[in-house]
Structures are given as structure tokens and as C-alpha cells.
Amino acid sequence: MSFKETLLMPKTKFPMRGNLPNKEPDMQKEWESINLYGKVQDRTKDRPLFVLHDGPPYANGDIHMGHAENKVLKDIIVRYKSMNGFNAPYVPGWDTHGLPIEQALTKKGVDRKKLTVAEFRKKCEEYALKQVDRQREQFKRLGVRGDWDNPYITLDKGYEAQQIKVFGEMAKRGYIYKDKKTVYWSPTSESALAEAEIEYQDKRSPSIYVAFDVKDGKGVLEGDEKFIIWTTTPWTIPSNLAIALNEKFEYSVVEADGNKYVVATELVDQLKEEFEWSSVNELKRVKGSELEYVTAQHPLYDRESLVILGDHVTLDAGTGCVHTAPGHGEDDYMIGRKYKLDILCPVDEKGVFTEEAPGFEGMFYDKANKPITEKLEEAGALVKLTFFTHSYPHDWRTKKPIIFRATEQWFASIKEFRPELLQAVADVKWFPTWGEIRLHNMVKDREDWCISRQRAWGVPIPVFYGENNEPIITDETIEHVSELFRKHGSNIWFEWDAKDLLPEGFTSEHSPNGEFRKEMDIMDVWFDSGSSHQAVLEERDDLARPADLYLEGSDQYRGWFNSSLSTAVAVTGKAPYKAVLSHGFILDGEGKKMSKSLGNTMVPNDVMKQLGADILRLWVSSADYQADVRVSDDILKQVAEVYRKIRNTFRFMLGNLEGFDPTQDQVAYEELGELDQYMLVKLNNLVAKVKKAYDEYQFLTVYNTIHNFFTTEMSSFYLDIAKDTLYIEHEDHPKRRAIQTVLYQTAVALTKLLSPIIPHTAEEVWQFVPGEKEEYVQLSDMPEVRNFEGTSELEQKWDHVMELRDEVLKALEEARNEKKIGKSLTAQLHIYANQDTKELLEGIANLEKLFIVSAASVAGTKADAPGEAKTYDELAIFVSPAEGETCERCWQVKKDVGEHSDYPTLCASCAETVKNHY
Numbered sequence: 001m002s003f004k005e006t007l008l009m010p011k012t013k014f015p016m017r018g019n020l021p022n023k024e025p026d027m028q029k030e031w032e033s034i035n036l037y038g039k040v041q042d043r044t045k046d047r048p049l050f051v052l053h054d055g056p057p058y059a060n061g062d063i064h065m066g067h068a069e070n071k072v073l074k075d076i077i078v079r080y081k082s083m084n085g086f087n088a089p090y091v092p093g094w095d096t097h098g099l100p101i102e103q104a105l106t107k108k109g110v111d112r113k114k115l116t117v118a119e120f121r122k123k124c125e126e127y128a129l130k131q132v133d134r135q136r137e138q139f140k141r142l143g144v145r146g147d148w149d150n151p152y153i154t155l156d157k158g159y160e161a162q163q164i165k166v167f168g169e170m171a172k173r174g175y176i177y178k179d180k181k182t183v184y185w186s187p188t189s190e191s192a193l194a195e196a197e198i199e200y201q202d203k204r205s206p207s208i209y210v211a212f213d214v215k216d217g218k219g220v221l222e223g224d225e226k227f228i229i230w231t232t233t234p235w236t237i238p239s240n241l242a243i244a245l246n247e248k249f250e251y252s253v254v255e256a257d258g259n260k261y262v263v264a265t266e267l268v269d270q271l272k273e274e275f276e277w278s279s280v281n282e283l284k285r286v287k288g289s290e291l292e293y294v295t296a297q298h299p300l301y302d303r304e305s306l307v308i309l310g311d312h313v314t315l316d317a318g319t320g321c322v323h324t325a326p327g328h329g330e331d332d333y334m335i336g337r338k339y340k341l342d343i344l345c346p347v348d349e350k351g352v353f354t355e356e357a358p359g360f361e362g363m364f365y366d367k368a369n370k371p372i373t374e375k376l377e378e379a380g381a382l383v384k385l386t387f388f389t390h391s392y393p394h395d396w397r398t399k400k401p402i403i404f405r406a407t408e409q410w411f412a413s414i415k416e417f418r419p420e421l422l423q424a425v426a427d428v429k430w431f432p433t434w435g436e437i438r439l440h441n442m443v444k445d446r447e448d449w450c451i452s453r454q455r456a457w458g459v460p461i462p463v464f465y466g467e468n469n470e471p472i473i474t475d476e477t478i479e480h481v482s483e484l485f486r487k488h489g490s491n492i493w494f495e496w497d498a499k500d501l502l503p504e505g506f507t508s509e510h511s512p513n514g515e516f517r518k519e520m521d522i523m524d525v526w527f528d529s530g531s532s533h534q535a536v537l538e539e540r541d542d543l544a545r546p547a548d549l550y551l552e553g554s555d556q557y558r559g560w561f562n563s564s565l566s567t568a569v570a571v572t573g574k575a576p577y578k579a580v581l582s583h584g585f586i587l588d589g590e591g592k593k594m595s596k597s598l599g600n601t602m603v604p605n606d607v608m609k610q611l612g613a614d615i616l617r618l619w620v621s622s623a624d625y626q627a628d629v630r631v632s633d634d635i636l637k638q639v640a641e642v643y644r645k646i647r648n649t650f651r652f653m654l655g656n657l658e659g660f661d662p663t664q665d666q667v668a669y670e671e672l673g674e675l676d677q678y679m680l681v682k683l684n685n686l687v688a689k690v691k692k693a694y695d696e697y698q699f700l701t702v703y704n705t706i707h708n709f710f711t712t713e714m715s716s717f718y719l720d721i722a723k724d725t726l727y728i729e730h731e732d733h734p735k736r737r738a739i740q741t742v743l744y745q746t747a748v749a750l751t752k753l754l755s756p757i758i759p760h761t762a763e764e765v766w767q768f769v770p771g772e773k774e775e776y777v778q779l780s781d782m783p784e785v786r787n788f789e790g791t792s793e794l795e796q797k798w799d800h801v802m803e804l805r806d807e808v809l810k811a812l813e814e815a816r817n818e819k820k821i822g823k824s825l826t827a828q829l830h831i832y833a834n835q836d837t838k839e840l841l842e843g844i845a846n847l848e849k850l851f852i853v854s855a856a857s858v859a860g861t862k863a864d865a866p867g868e869a870k871t872y873d874e875l876a877i878f879v880s881p882a883e884g885e886t887c888e889r890c891w892q893v894k895k896d897v898g899e900h901s902d903y904p905t906l907c908a909s910c911a912e913t914v915k916n917h918y
Helices: 020-033 036-044 065-082 099-107 117-141 157-172 234-239 265-275 330-338 369-378 414-427 434-444 475-488 525-530 532-538 560-572 604-610 613-622 633-655 674-695 699-728 734-754 759-766 792-817 835-842 847-851 908-917
Strands: 176-186 191-193 198-216 225-231 242-245 250-256 259-264 280-287 295-297 304-309 322-324 382-395 403-413 429-431 448-450 549-553 579-583 827-833 855-860 875-881
Touching (some): 020 036, 020 117, 020 613, 065 117, 065 549, 065 604, 065 613, 065 674, 099 117, 117 604, 157 475, 157 525, 157 532, 157 560, 176 330, 176 448, 198 259, 225 234, 234 369, 242 330, 250 265, 265 280, 322 330, 369 382, 403 414, 414 434, 414 448, 434 579, 525 560, 613 633, 613 699, 633 734, 633 759, 674 734, 674 792, 699 734, 699 908, 792 827, 792 835, 792 847, 792 875, 827 847, 847 855
Parallel strands (some): 225 259, 429 579
Antiparallel strands (some): 176 403, 198 225, 198 382, 242 322, 250 259, 250 280, 403 448, 827 875
């Protein structure tokens, strides 16, 4: 007989290699074919609802690592909730309107000028839907489970119909109005922009100081003085209508190099250096309030610039005299209104000067800086010119600088319901907590939201105009347009005449002759996506408002979190979400922002082709996602090593569960030995900690807790000790069944706990777990936390034993390095300890199994230890070669090898096992 055949070695068809790139797509096809998402929803339909509302990614291009992180985080939450007592639907969505799609078509050669607006919009729609299909397949490849056949898309007819109702309700409450205001304007996009569409980049700008001759000193000034203003936008000088001072500041009239200048008194010394004045003589001081309504001469045109007062004037930079062009700045606009100044804006939608700026007509605003500065110099008005680099607002789509430009736009008045917004922010739970402060600060300082855009591809602003040009927005028109859009889509706004879009027989005092026209601007895309609480959460029967959670990148505090809050509070009085969770951005391995120009980007599809989706998902769980997260090939390789450890540990457990029937072979907790009980208590602690971490969205804690359990408690401790019993004892040996009980319960619990993170691997493991069970682990529930009694002493004891075992392993390693022993099974131990520890170890049977040696004994106290013993914190250990012969079956060195005449090469225990069971 070959004694090797009598050993119960691990046996399983669960493969060592994951082969995820090839295996995962097949699994996903299977899940789709049986509608696993539907099965999950059917199973949980009577449970409390948990809604994670998907913020819509923009439908353009392949997904990037930020998309992958976002969608995996959402999927982890939804999968966990559906296995932990909730009905957790997941309806993915897409944002499909906006400039990038128009630009993409232009790059593809579509000539918009040759098409009607409706024809161009149709091409935009076709392009957007292709992008949706493209991204949908990539999200599904990540293993994200959801209602992929019924997503929400902002261009859908039903969505647009609900968006119109949101607009109408806000208008009804007085929050929507049209006005000529200074707004962010992108000459490259030829459209107004919202704050959420602005990003800041460095820009080199001219810095000029300009002198304005006093024209009428109003008895306060003599009339031969000059105000000096400072600006970094020379191109706005043609739009100058005033000079703003601060009424509280003192201003000095100084004589310098033959001229008399008016500047803030506190800045005189600073300006003397700046202008390199050789001598300065102060002639007079006056309060800013005394200079109100003084007039100055515009340096380029035959018109006056009025001296006005404003609190926005500071002494941080400049001269204390602020150049004011109401058509090109927010503060300028507000103070211009106060003083009833014209809102002069001689720059068209392309950023080109009109005839209202004589001498510069046809020039692009930025190109006009130089000729305007030269004209100022010719006029003797240029005091100084320098250049500097500063942070300047740019269009986040085109990456080009924006300007401030006064135009007629539609606005939502945030200030009208700001108290309700701030209360809603306070009522929401924020992860991380600083999110509340961030959004609170954004709301408290916000006055208005410019919601109109001068583009073609978007939802039209549903406003009609009468013959007197007054806007018409009524319940009747809103309801009618909403129903038309639900039936036909919003393209009809650009295909039908205004009269055909109005309710039949509609009349208005604004149009006695029955003539109407329609607004041609579209809504800001943030209004589109910000209406999803109405168009999705309210529209769909399987969802509800408010959502339990919104989860997006931290840039969405000024984006989707913000626009959703504004529209929801405006129409319902409450936030659209109960909680908000935000994540950081993806950086490369060195902490740099990923960009194509730097060549440091990573593509999720490439990662999945090489490593598989589960590795990518495991990486997401391994990161502190609330901060910025690094990813690189090396980082993913480290994650892959952790994955291999997890997989191999599962494989070992499954291999040693061969022949185990959970219904018959499990051992009750009370009948287990202490070590086995200890492992189940540790498993129970892990279940409690991991579920709490899932509940708090702390996936890094989930990852670390499970990883540490696999490596420390299982591989390095319990499984190491258990091998001897599992392999050597006969199949039904009570100690073997006890260990199998622990392995079975551990395998089941960990498969469930890991299912939200690595669903493909979890399902693969699940198929090899013995016994009757749900067809898919996704159709099971999370393990329950059990109530074991009196476990505190047990834990303390065996936690201590684990620490002592570490000292023994150190002693064995040192003895091996000194060539005193070979493998640990060739060693015997004499252990010396203080009295308490000595009694602890004496109470443990079979110490040699605990330390994986052939013999071990507690020989005395540390004081009794021989000089050759290795001394550690608690133990002194003398390691020597074990006495006896090596058993051919268990490889332990025993004195009783050969005692059984039928089996001369076996120890007594192995001989008895072979005799009775083989």
C-alpha cells in the first residue's frame, strides 16, 4: 500500500488561476440571459426600499478610471444593500445634451450651417445614443448590476416632459426671470456658462494703470487732476462708464512728476515705488464719499466716466480707484444698476468688438489688448504697462478663457429661496462631513443661476413672447408643451411654429392680434441632469424621492449635487437626497493628474483585458476613495497579489471540504474545541466589523479586515495548524469534522461578504461550496452576527496564545538559520515561561500541533531555562532535534515509529488510522 493514498489531501476543481479576463464575460452573459438583476429585485421586492440615484455620466467617449471608480463604488453599495435587508434597485442614467456632442459632430465633418436646427439636433441625438450604447457595454463589463435595458437618458421624451414641468413650477413660484446681466461667456462656445462650467487655469495678462482726467470736480477737486485706475483687461477700457471709490477710504491728491493724481492715501507710498515717481507732494486729502458724482473724461472717447461709490473697492491691489465697465463684470454690473448707468457691452457672442467700440470694430477682444494699450499711450493716459501670470476662469469644455459679458439671459433666482436651500443642506447626511460646509458656502454666496444657453442641442426653454415682447409662462402653456414633448420629443420646438406649440385657442393680453414667437435658447445641461429627481425618481414606480444616496466625484458639489438641490428645493421644499457621498479624483502612481498629453492615463478596458474586472474592483475597495486615489501598473500588481492570496485561501478551504455535508457533518459550536470556537468567534467579529463598514461606506475597512483575516488568522495561523489533522486523520474523525465546520462557515461568510466587491470570483467560489444553497450568492443574504455567550475569556486566552506562537516561530526560524534543525517537524521544543503563561500553555493539549513540531513540552519557568535557550518577551525556548524516527505518513519524528509490526515505518497514531480505515 502507498501511504500517500491514505492521506486526505485537498481535492477541488476550483482552479488556482482566476483567468478573469476570459471567464468574467461568460459569467456576465449568463447573468444577463437569466435576468439576474430581475431575480434579485423579485427576491427583495417586499423589503424596505433603498435608492442610490445614479448621477448621469456624459455620453461621449470611452469610460475612464474615474468612471470605473464611481460605478464600482455604486455597485458595491447596491449589491450589499440587496443582500442586507433592502430592495435596492439601480437605474443607470446618461447626460446626453450639450456642447461636447455638437463639437464632436463638427469634428466628424458635420456642417451645421447646411442643416436646419432640427436636422442638426437629430444627428446629435443619434450620436449621443451610440455613445450611450458604447459606455453601457463598458460599465456592464465592470460587473455593474442594474436595469441596463431601461436606463434614464436626458434626451428621452418622458424625461424632457418632466424637466419642462420643473421649469414651469419654478417659474410659477417666481424663481425664473429674464434680464440683461453680466454673465460668464465663452466666445469659443458662443454661449453663456454657469459657475459649474468654469475651471481656473493660469493665464498671462497685461497689467495697465490708466489716467482719467477730471472733468468736473464738483467743487471738491480743482479740475486739473487725474484719477489712476488699474486693470488686467485693457480690452474693457472702451466699455468704461465709471470709476468706483470706497466712501470710507481717504484719497490723496498728490503732485508727482508734473502731474496731479488722485489715489487712495494708504497706497501712495506703494504707488510711488510702482511708478518710480522721483518726488511726491501731497496737496490735499478728501474722503471717498466727498468725491461721489465727480466726473472724469474717458481717455479714448468723447464721453464722461462718473465717479461712484462701492463697498467692493479694496486696498488689496491697484490704486483704490476701480475701473468700472457694467457690461463686463458682476460687481460693475450691480453698482452700474445702482447708479443707472448703461449696460454697455460692445463685444458680440464670438468675442469680437462691435461698432460700439469705435476704432476696434472686428477685433477679437484678446487681440485688442495691444492696440487699445497703444491708443492709451498715444493719448498720454497710459501710466504703466507690465505683464503677469494669474489664475483666470476658463470654459471647462473648450479649455479657452471666458469673458464677462452683459447679455439677456434666463435666470433662476437662488436668493429667493436661499434659506430653504441652506436648511436642506443641514438636513442631509454628508460623507465626508466637510461636504456640508462646502455646499453650504456655495449656496450662501449664490445670487442667481444663469440657465439659458445659446446652443442648439438641449431642452428648449418653454417660453413664448407676445407682440409686446413680454414672456408668456402659464400653467396652461407649460402643461401643453410638457405633453407635446412627452408625445413627440423636444425637436418639435424647432420644427413647429409658435402658434402650433400653444394650446388650441390660446389667447393672451400680450398679443391682441394672436401673434406669438418662441424662445430659441436652450437650458443649461445642469438644469437637465438637476431635474432627474423629478424625471426619474418621481417618474419611475421602482424608485422614490428623496433618494437615500447620491454618490459622485467631489467636483459635483458645484455641479449635480448643487443643481439637483436647487431644482428640488424650488419645487418640493426639500433636498432630493437623504445622504451625499463624494469621492476624489484618480491620479497616476506619482500623484499627478492623469492626462493624455502627459501619457499617464489608464483605460479600464485595458486593465480588464489584462487583469479582469474583479482586480479593478478590488483596487477600488482598497483605496481611501474619499481622497484622491492613485493607480498604476505597480499598484494594480499589488492588488492582484492580494487577490491571489484570497483566491488560494478559498481554494484551500474548498479543497478540504471535499466529502463534507453541511447538513450532517457540521459540529455544534458548543461541541467544538477551544481553538475551533475561537476561530468562529473571530469570524463573527469579522462579520460584525465588515457589515458595519459596509453600512458606513468604509470599503477600505472591508478590504483590510478581510485581507488581514485571510492572511493572519487563517493562512498563517488556523490553516497552518489544521493541515495535520485534515490530511492525516480519517474522514469522520471528530477533530477533522470540527475543522471542516469552521472552514465551511468561513467560506460561506467570506464569499457573501466579498460578493459586492468581487462578484465574479464570489460566484465562482459559491458553485464549489458544498451543500444546498441559493443558485447564486447574489440571491443570498449577508451572514448574520451570532450571539455567542462567554467569548471574552476565550478570545483573550487565544489572542495571547497567538502572540506566544509568534515567539515560538521566531525561535524555530533562528534554530533553522543556525542549522540546528531542518523543517519544523524535525524539531522538539522545551518551553519556559512565567507562572501564568506556564499554566496557560500546560492547559493546551497537543502543543506540538499548535507549533507544528514533533514534540513540545512546558519544561519550567524562565528562570529554569538553560543558557542555550532563546529568550523573548514572555518565553524562553530551547529548540533541539526531535528524538525518534520519521513517520512515513505524517512526517513527524516519533519515538513510537515501528511499534506496530504490520506498519514498521509508521508512528502508532498513523498505524492505527491506516489499520482501521484503509
